[in-house]
Amino acid sequence: MKSLPADRKKRERPFSILALLLALQVLFAYAISKFGIPENIFSQLMYLPIITAGYLFDYRIGILSGVIAELLIEVFATESLALFQPQRLYAASFRVFFFMSCGYITGKIKQKMDEMKIPANHPKIHPFTQLPYWGSITEEMNSLLNNHKILHFRFFLIEISNQNVLFATYGLDYIDKVNQIIIAKLKSHYKGCKLFLVRLNTFAMILPEVRQDVEELVRLFEQPILVNGIPIYCEVTIGEASYPEGGQTADAIQKNGFVALNEAQLHQKPYQQYQPKLHNPEISVLLGQFQNAIQNQEIEFHYQPIVDTNGKVHSLEALVRWNHPVKGMIPPDQFIPDLEFTRITNILTYYSLEYNLNNMARLYQEGFNLDISINISITNLYQPDFASRVIAILAKHNFPSHHLELEITERGFLADNPECRSNLDDLVNAGIKLSIDDFGVGFTSISNFRNEMIYSIKIDKSFVEEIHANPANQAILEGIIAIAKASNVAVIAEGIEKQSEKEKLVELGVDYLQGYLISKPRSYTSIRSWLIDSSLRAGKLPSEEIPEK
Ligand code: C2E
Ligand code: CA
Ligand code: CA
Numbered sequence: 001m002k003s004l005p006a007d008r009k010k011r012e013r014p015f016s017i018l019a020l021l022l023a024l025q026v027l028f029a030y031a032i033s034k035f036g037i038p039e040n041i042f043s044q045l046m047y048l049p050i051i052t053a054g055y056l057f058d059y060r061i062g063i064l065s066g067v068i069a070e071l072l073i074e075v076f077a078t079e080s081l082a083l084f085q086p087q088r089l090y091a092a093s094f095r096v097f098f099f100m101s102c103g104y105i106t107g108k109i110k111q112k113m114d115e116m117k118i119p120a121n122h123p124k125i126h127p128f129t130q131l132p133y134w135g136s137i138t139e140e141m142n143s144l145l146n147n148h149k150i151l152h153f154r155f156f157l158i159e160i161s162n163q164n165v166l167f168a169t170y171g172l173d174y175i176d177k178v179n180q181i182i183i184a185k186l187k188s189h190y191k192g193c194k195l196f197l198v199r200l201n202t203f204a205m206i207l208p209e210v211r212q213d214v215e216e217l218v219r220l221f222e223q224p225i226l227v228n229g230i231p232i233y234c235e236v237t238i239g240e241a242s243y244p245e246g247g248q249t250a251d252a253i254q255k256n257g258f259v260a261l262n263e264a265q266l267h268q269k270p271y272q273q274y275q276p277k278l279h280n281p282e283i284s285v286l287l288g289q290f291q292n293a294i295q296n297q298e299i300e301f302h303y304q305p306i307v308d309t310n311g312k313v314h315s316l317e318a319l320v321r322w323n324h325p326v327k328g329m330i331p332p333d334q335f336i337p338d339l340e341f342t343r344i345t346n347i348l349t350y351y352s353l354e355y356n357l358n359n360m361a362r363l364y365q366e367g368f369n370l371d372i373s374i375n376i377s378i379t380n381l382y383q384p385d386f387a388s389r390v391i392a393i394l395a396k397h398n399f400p401s402h403h404l405e406l407e408i409t410e411r412g413f414l415a416d417n418p419e420c421r422s423n424l425d426d427l428v429n430a431g432i433k434l435s436i437d438d439f440g441v442g443f444t445s446i447s448n449f450r451n452e453m454i455y456s457i458k459i460d461k462s463f464v465e466e467i468h469a470n471p472a473n474q475a476i477l478e479g480i481i482a483i484a485k486a487s488n489v490a491v492i493a494e495g496i497e498k499q500s501e502k503e504k505l506v507e508l509g510v511d512y513l514q515g516y517l518i519s520k521p522r523s524y525t526s527i528r529s530w531l532i533d534s535s536l537r538a539g540k541l542p543s544e545e546i547p548e549k
Contacts, residue, residue, distance in 0.1 A: 025049035033076035042077040054106030062103025070096040128176045131197040141250035154207040154242040157261045162235035163201035241274035302521035306514040315371030318356045340377040357397040373405040378412040387426035401431035451487040461495020481509045
């Protein structure tokens with residue numbers, strides 16, 4: 001077990017020392033009573049043990065020592081039963097009040113001195129924010145965990161996500177002021193909270209009061225803060241892991257706080273509470289192995305067909321799979337969301353293009369003349385040379401650009417960034433088709449996009465799932481399809497599992513269909529057989545189809 005913090009150790013001096021101190025006070029009173037000094041001097045001398053008790057222990061022991069001092073005066077310095085004389089009783093009450101106040105004040109002054117005494121260059125205190133560093137979080141948590149009276153406490157990580165922007169706009173000096181305002185806000189709003197500095201843009205807060213409202217914590221930062229009269233907006237992201245649900249040890253609670261904070265960042269949410277299902281502590285290890293995995297050919301792609309309303313295969317969507325030597329087949333949901341915001345996503349996308357264009361070339365040779373849909377992420381679009389590299393890979397494989405569809409989520413199209421815009425323009429100018437993936441979940445209208453750029457939209461499977469249950473979804477779909485048709489944009493519905501869903505979607509005017517009903521994603525060998533079978537069903541041999549190029 002870790003040792004307790006110094007100030008806590010002091011407060012928890014053993015009972016034996018306390019008893020010794022009070023015994024010394026009795027001895028002291030007895031000794032001075034032997035000198036026959038007058039009662040008023042005796043009383044003054046009694047302040048010495050009271051101040052000592054308040055200073056060495058705390059204000060409560062100071063008060064106790066004050067009461068004992070008065071009793072000692074009654075025993076050693078006053079004739080017996082004098083206390084019962086009304087005048088003496090009055091004087092004694094006054095004195096005990098002063099004694100107790102003295103003990104209280106000494107204890108409190110010492111407490112303040114202890115707080116202030118920690119020098120600004122103390123290795124555990126950050127000089128500008130005056131907050132303890134993260135090392136003290138463990139000490140504080142351990143002291144709470146060792147306290148049997150504490151059944152719950154909350155642990156928050158509060159990150160100022162736009163601090164780099166603030167640095168860039170206002171400079172480093174400003175950040176101290178911003179941090180100080182934030183610290184003051186938190187301290188005044190959450191009485192009894194303990195704050196720590198994790199890094200310059202991240203605070204940790206331990207809150208023993210469980211009932212305090214977390215909504216308020218989010219709202220606290222919605223209003224701009226005034227620094228030197230300038231309103232500044234701090235974008236704050238909060239992760240919470242609380243004892244006991246969020247972990248049983250200081251180490252687990254802290255790590256889970258970061259799991260929650262990462263999740264909030266990933267989904268751009270202001271707040272996320274830790275839940276065990278978020279837990280993927282191995283993700284950084286997995287991401288560390290990813291580049292080797294590509295070299296070891298553990299990364300492969302499965303193909304899911306996209307068909308037109310007559311069942312003719314229009315394209316294949318390549319979906320990544322990680323054939324891990326120890327963990328077996330890892331689906332993309334378990335690593336793509338974390339990988340997507342790292343630079344490894346570029347390695348994946350270029351690899352995906354090479355791998356899948358190679359397989360498509362093999363299918364072309366057999367007479368299958370299909371599009372290939374490749375998922376890319378927004379991070380790719382921020383690479384200034386992205387479009388030129390994609391075009392170079394197409395040229396290398398001698399692959400017709402109009403057979404390549406790139407699927408990007410709505411955010412990729414909405415990013416107001418010159419690199420993204422220029423990449424999208426260059427891709428379209430090269431004849432590559434762009435498709436908006438998961439359309440509908442972001443609640444953006446197709447009219448927000450430059451339609452001439454977009455070849456198709458893929459209606460998210462959540463809409464398809466609820467098509468019968470939720471009439472509002474149907475109305476939204478009708479609207480989306482009408483705008484898409486007017487803009488010459490193809491509509492693909494994904495996640496179709498039931499015949500009834502397919503029929504409804506065809507009735508609504510969807511152009512292409514994708515889902516388990518048609519086929520699950522399949523390995524290259526399996527999709528090749530599936531394509532041959534479906535061509536045979538259509539009464540045609542694949543070689544009878546003439547490739548466009
Ligand atoms: P997505 O692009 O929306 O891909 C469709 C997902 O829905 C696939 O999951 C597919 O297997 C699944 N799906 C298809 N039909 C049905 C159906 O009828 N019912 C249900 N319940 N699911 C269906 P998968 O393969 O697990 O991929 C998940 C996500 O991972 C993809 O969603 C995509 O966002 C991402 N992803 C996959 N491969 C890549 C890749 O190579 N690069 C990038 N950047 N992301 C990828
Ligand atoms: Ca997709
Ligand atoms: Ca999708």
